[in-house]
Amino acid sequence: MGAVQAQEVKVGFVSTERIFREAAPAKSANAKIEQEFSKRDKDLQDMGARLKSMADKLDKDAPVLSESDRVRRQRELSDLDKDFQRRQREFREDLNQRRNEELATVLERTNRVIKQIAEAEKYDIVFQEAVYISPRIDITDKVLKALNK
Numbered sequence: 001m002g003a004v005q006a007q008e009v010k011v012g013f014v015s016t017e018r019i020f021r022e023a024a025p026a027k028s029a030n031a032k033i034e035q036e037f038s039k040r041d042k043d044l045q046d047m048g049a050r051l052k053s054m055a056d057k058l059d060k061d062a063p064v065l066s067e068s069d070r071v072r073r074q075r076e077l078s079d080l081d082k083d084f085q086r087r088q089r090e091f092r093e094d095l096n097q098r099r100n101e102e103l104a105t106v107l108e109r110t111n112r113v114i115k116q117i118a119e120a121e122k123y124d125i126v127f128q129e130a131v132y133i134s135p136r137i138d139i140t141d142k143v144l145k146a147l148n149k
Helices: 018-024 024-063 069-120 140-147
Strands: 011-013 125-127
Touching: 018 024, 018 069, 018 140, 024 069, 069 125, 069 140
Parallel strands: 011 125
Antiparallel strands: none
């Protein structure tokens, strides 16, 4: 009867969070999104400032305004506020959708690199999420280096 020899399992870990924060493709995706959305963001900030100044002016003028003028200006303010809220919501939705699209592309590329490293260095399994990781099995730096080429 021969003794069965336990085979050594080679395990690796990659921090997706670090990839999204430090990898060149992730940084370039963030810059692209920033550029795409900066004008809309500025327009929203300007609209918010205009809304605040209208509200302040209405508060200041309210005691001397006729009832009809006060009601008209409150309605204008309310309409502008509804428009502002709607635009903010659409902005957030569009921004999140674009961010998700870009991150999916980065993740796909990352997974290809991880697979190449795993095959080349004979890893049996590579995890991307874990509660605890020994630095000994963390191959995030290798993946970052490959992505940043």
